[in-house]
Amino acid sequence: MYRVLFVDDDEAIGFLVARYRIWKTAGFELADFAYNGREALEKLSAGGFDLIITDIRMPVMNGLDLLRCIREKGYPAIVILASTYQDFTYAKEGIRLGAVEYLEKPYSEEKVAEALRLAEDYLGQEREDAPERYWHALLEGEDPAQLADSLFREAQDRYPQDGERMRRDVAGLLEKVYQKMCEQAPWLKVIDKKDFIIGGRPAEEAEEIFKELQWKIKQYGLRSPDVMAVRIARLIEEYLVSDHLQDILAEKLELSKDYIAKLFRGRSGMTISEYTTLLKMEKAKELLRTTNDKVYEIGEALGYSTTDYFTRLFKSCIGCTPAYFRKYSASEEKF
Structure with missing residues (x-):
């Protein structure tokens, strides 16, 4: 949920905009109001906002001066300027200063909704770029301490007075960096589950x-x-429960089974059979959590002919029986 600071010297306009239905569905929270640029800066320094919608013509400090200060102070929020058609020359100056959109007054729910859709695209792309940036920094061998410091400073800029949201932001980005790694080594998703x-x-x-x-x-x-190792891993996932999996791999890749097995083990550190088993156990965990299928039905769906063998294999990989897992997984962090 993105937080919005709405800035306009006309209190009645703020009251009207706050009643728009879009705030219940658009993924944006109308978090606070300010009535001039100086008050908006005070609120920005005290709490994190993702989007500022500000009028251009206001007393004390106008919207353009507010935008300049936001950029000078390095606040990460994006800005949408709003004013009448007659102020379009000022709006063009605002775009040059870094505003992402110009919203023509008078406000309407349709105009604000369109501006929010554009802002969402912009904010989404901005957040998507960050994991890629940190992933490449890791590949280039940058110092982990400096990367962590940079990560926290960026999160603190977004949420200066909200430690919990800042920590969630950091954890979410770390998870996305890890996902970038898993794109280049899909087997990490299963072999790293415990540690x-x-x-x-x-x-x-x-x-x-x-x-x-x-x-x-x-x-x-x-x-x-x-x-090629990544392609092997993807094909194993695709044909996980198929009979004669290694024959299928050889046919799809037009390579010998021995060469495929050697290549995959050299990259992942495990055999195709071991990887297949771990993937099946992860699938079994998902089915145990999300369905009411009986244990023997899940075993059969994953290609195991007897429930006893499936149960022994599950316990060996996961550390408990399927029945125990189903009963306690929701409350046990180790699962």
Whole structure:
């Protein structure tokens, strides 16, 4: 949910805009109001906002001066300027200063909704770029302590007075950086389940997490990723429960089974059979959590002919029986 600061010297306009239905569905929260640019700056310094919608003509400090101050102080919020058609020359100056859109007054719900859609695209792209930036920094061997410091400073700029949101922001970005790694080494999603779960770790461990990620980059040779190994992993997922999986791989890749097995083990550190089993156990966990299918039905769906064998295999990989997992997984962090 993106937080919006609405700035306009006409209190009645703010009251009207606050009643728009879009705030219930648009993914934006109309978090606060200010009645001139100086008051808006005070609120920006005290709490995190993602979007500022500001009138241009206001007493004390106008919208253009507010925009200049926002950029000078480095606040990460994006700005949409609003004014009448006669002020369009000022609006063009605002766009030059970094405003992302101009909203012509008088306000209407349709105009504000369109402006919010544009802002959402802009904010979404801005957030999507950050994981890519940190991932490349890791590949280039940048210092984990500096990366963690940069990560926290950016989050603090967004949420200067909201420590909980700041920590969630840091943890969310770390998870996305890890997902970037998994794109180049899909097997990490299953072999790291027990010892590297970013989502369950406090954001304060960012430096340690960056160190672990760099270690894995080195361990799996991700500075020069193997496209064929990734393709093998994707095909295993696609044909997970098929009979004669390795024959299918050989046919799809037009390579010998021995070569495929050797290549995959060299990159992932495990055999195709081991990887297949781990994927099936992850699928079994998902089915146990989300369906009422009986244990034997889940085993059969994953290609196991007997319930006893499926149960023994599940316990060996996960550490408990399927029945125990289903009963307690919701309250047990280790699962």
